[in-house]
Amino acid sequence: MSVDVSRPPESISAPTAWQRLRAWIANPWGRPRFLTVFTWLYITWCIIPVLIAVQFGFNEGRSRTAWQGFSFRWYFDDPDLSVWNDPSLRQALYQSLKLAVGTMLVATPLGVALAIGLARWRGRAAKPANFLMLFPLITPEIVMGVSLFLVFVYLFQVVQLGTTAQVLGHITFTISYVVIVVRGRLFAIGPDYEEAAMDLGASPTQALRLVLLPMLAPAIWASLAIAFALSIDDFVISYFLRAEASTETIPTRLYSGLRLAPSPALNALATILLAFSMLAVTFAGLFLRRSRRREGRKGSAVEELARLDI
């Protein structure tokens, strides 16, 4: 028979739930407790309204304020008003996806190349170039929207307002985010691997292609996902650059719908948008985690995403 010595004596074990409850009642505003409650209230406040909105997308009836039972009426079943059967809603979904895929495919290569260039380039023009890259991140979107609208109407008249203008606008504000994501990885990788490759006889381009790009791959995949999410979430740029009804995106369609004729179909459309956005961001998080593992660094990818200054 043996005594389990790893188990601590009862008297110094952690307080029981009852003891903790009593301590909490005695001093409910002890610092961490107050902060815990406050943080959970904040999280609830942020997320519950959205969940309620999701719920009403599944409402049986026409109301957005009273629950009348579960159905897919506003997604498929309603022959005129559902997302699937109302041409304006379906078109908005299609337009949003088109813009997001286009933006992702163009902004990512441009941004990756720009990040590599800016991280390695030591010339005199490197600094202003860096500032130019940062500007779109902090310029209020309405200013970018107005400026792109005016430039397409009065200067680059080859580009018509509508899909082309919208894609060009989305790419413009997305490039900088791609740069920020990739640049973080580049700083972490450092120049050593490339230099080692070149010492072993690789040309700079070979070093880049065979050493750096494979190391960057997860960050590049993450950038694709982030570019997709940024584009599909965007409202202001799409709004200023839209033309005929077929160039409405999900966010602009939600905006006009909410102002003129709210319906649970809008909740359903918004839920679809939410799903795409969340899916893209989850992918981005997973790829960033892989990229951190590859560098053998501690900490989490989520932390990284939170630190992503702007």
Next chain:
Amino acid sequence: MSGTGEAYSRRRWTWPAFAAPGLLWLILLFLVPFYAILAVAMGHRDPIFNTAEPVWNPAQWDPGIFGEVANEIFTGQLGVIFLRTVAYVAIASLLSLIVGYPVAYFVARHSGKRKLLYLVLILTPFWIPYLMRMLAWVNLLESSGYINDILTFIGVLAEPRDWLGGRSETVVLGLVYGYVPFLILPLFAALDRIDQSTIQAARDLGASPFRAFLHVTLPLSRQGILAGLVIVMLPMFGDYYTNNLLSKSPRTRMVGNEIDLFINSNSGESQGATITVLLMGMVGVLMAYYLISVARATREARA
């Protein structure tokens, strides 16, 4: 095989060449459009149709429309709208700080083993589409919505209130709800960077937890507070959609709404562009501050 000299010269031009397409893109579709706003604002107007006639040569710029808009600011409605915008943004960003600081502080300092979970939770609203979040509040605030249900049920209100009928408090709270997540992230980063041993030292030297917070944590998080405030103030200054969704009344109109109305009417592009230039002047100081502090942080991180 390339010789060393050739490789060197290739290296010298390689990196700018990599940056070139992206930079060219930003020059053509960010800087040039920006110039287009100035060209329209300082340009002429068609005397009959009132459409804008941009002037691209700065030597021929005409401050006529500027004078008109300035006059509207000092004597007309536009001045009130500018003041209202500043007031809304000031209140909303301060409220955001009051809500955001405890959350960022908790996650950075006290979340312990669950830090990852909390980070995911505070990052989530950041990626929920903005229009989805506003739609949620439009639903809740409708006259038959849950907010009125709850408030009348517990007796705060005798009868449902028309929250969406042009109320300042709805708009300000909408702005807070919309932008708080953006403030929490830089604040979290700043608080998380603080070396715990500095706080421990203050405590060991006899400071109470509160004094340690006041004299160590708070000053060390100043950068984060300022960065967070700037990050939420910039989009708030240009916001028009939050306002339009949560209030259908001109009583709560902000500068962004004016720009939207002018640009999207066929005859107001010149005024719209001019007000945009004025807005840029207002937020330019904030942007400069932010860029300088980012540049400083990057330098420190690299060193």
